[in-house]
Amino acid sequence: MEIVKLRDDIYYVGAVDWNVRSFHGYTTNRGATYNAYLIIDEKITLVDTVKAPFSEELLNRISEIIDPAKIDYLVSNHVEMDHSGAIPAVMEVAKNATIITSAQSGLKGLQAHYGKDYKYQAVQAGETLSLGKRSLTFVATPMLHWPDNMVTYCKEEKILFSNDAFGQHYASSKHFDDEVDMAIVMQEMEKYYANILMPYGRQASQAIDIVKSLDIDMIASSHGVIFRKYVKEVIDKYSYFCNGENEKRALVVYDSMWKSTEKMAFSIVEGFKRAGVECLLFDLKENHISDIATQVLKAEYLVVGTSVLNANILPTVGAFLTYMKGLAPKGKKGFAFGSYGWGPQSLSTLQKELEAINVEIIKDAIKINYVPTKEQLREIEDEIAAIEL
Template sequence: MEIVKLRDDIYYVGAVDWNVRSFHGYTTNRGATYNAYLIIDEKITLIDTVKEPFAEELLERISEIIDPSKIDYIVSNHVEMDHSGAIPAVMEVAKNATIVTSAPSGLKGLQAHYGDKYNYQTVKAGDTLSLGKRSLTFVATPMLHWPDNMVTYCSEEKILFSNDAFGQHYASSKHFDDEVDMAVVMQEAEKYYANILMPYGKQANQAIDIVQSLPLEMIAPSHGVILRTHITEMLDKYRYFCSEENEKRALVVYDSMWHSTEKMAQAILEGFKKAGVECILYDLKENHISDIATQVLKAEYLVVGSPTLNTNILPTVGAFLTYMKGLSPKGKKGFAFGSYGWAAQNVAIIQKELEAMKVEIIKEPIKMNYVPTKEQLREIEEEVAELIVG
């Protein structure tokens, strides 16, 4: 196997998942990686592991460098199984290794997953672990995105092992940012942030403050490429992601049964265009909610529509609203719309969900009985344009 070196005696030993297309409910069209790192020192240390199906690949990569049974420490920055899943396989070989994890959440989580048969050592923010020539300092990043999360900093090498922060689901045969197309990396970083970290903007901001205070030459995340050339750009991008600053852009998101709600969506879109607002139309039958979430992250307006179905809304729209409510987008404005036959519950249901998401409701719901006429569609277009301009 290819040996990927970050520094002398520091190696990438993770796995590339070329075929995964769904992760945490969102699409990973470019695959993913599960990054793990090996430090050869007086104490041999493995930082994070990989998803369980890739445990054999992890051990094979380590074996190209050193006998895995000689591992002294396994640093678990995060309990989630895409990072910790191979711990049992590694511990089966490195029987005397100590698992280093955060206190108390990391220990609680690892024991819940893998039992208490291993030798655990807990650390808290600011604790340092000596490896010999190098040392590791641990920085707690709780709720970025689980309570146990932490990052690990090697001051002698100026490397931050950042776990989920600054990562991307992006499979590549290259492992460093200056070897790949950074425009693609940034797209995937934004999608990752929007679908995983959006609810935790405050925590992300605090983490950036900490990171920017460190002498730093490399960020080694647990997903995607290692940053050594574009660190400043990524930190600036993250600062923008976690701010509540929005772009003047409108998203019109809908599903339709017999095209009536679709016609309304198109009229609303034309209204935003007339008001000079960039806008995007998303039919939920054709677009995945995770791709829409990436646009929601920095859009100012979110308008959602559905017809009535059995005194409720279409399942696609319900799923989108549930997904977005969990992501808790900040600083949005919007309203509900939709057509109906004999029961007009749809728009009230949508508005209630928007309000639960803390969306500022800027207009009463727009509802149309059965098929809207051309005149009614023109009225919708003018109403929206006047609302935004006014």
């Protein structure tokens, strides 16, 4: 296997998952990586592992460098199984290794997943572990995105092993930012943040403040490429993601049975355009909710439409709103709209669902019985254009 070196005696030993296309309902159209790092020092240290099916690849990469049985420390920055899944396989070989994890959530989580028979060492925030020539300092980042999360900083090498922070689901035969298309990497980093870390913007902002206080030349995350050239740009981008400020942009998200609600959606888009507001349109039959979530992250307006099905909203719209409820977007404004046949009850349900995800309702739901006329569509457009946005 190719040996990938970050610094002298520091190596990438992770795995590339070319074929994965879903992560808890979030589409990973460019695959993923599960990054792990090996540090050769007086104490040989493995920082994180990989998803369980890739255990053999991890051990093979380590074996190209040293005998895995010589590992002294295994640092587990995060309990989730795409990071910790290979712990049993590693510990089967490195029988004398000590697992370093966060106190107390990391310890509790690892023991729940893998039992209590391993040698664990729970570390506090700010605690430092000497490896010999190098040291590792553990920085707590709780709720980014589990309670146990921490990142690991090597001050001698100016490397931040950042776990999920700065991650991207992006598979590549290259491992560094200056070897790939950074425009794609930035897109995937934004999608990752929007779909996984959006609910934890406050915690992300606090973590960024800590990161900015460190002297960092390299960010080695647990997913995607390693940043060695664009470190400042990446940190600035994350600051932008989590600063809580929205841009003057509207999203119109809908599903339609017989095109009536769709016609209304088009008129709403035209109304926003006339009001000078950039607008994006998403048909839920054609767009995945995780791609829409990426746009929700920074949009000021979220407008959602549905046809009525059995006196309820369409299932696609319900799924989208359930997903949004989990992501808890901040500072959004919007309203509901849609067409109906026998009764408009579901439009009231839709408005209540928007309120449940803390969307500030700026107008009552727009309701059209059956098929909208040209005059009604023009009225919708004029009404939106006239709203003080």
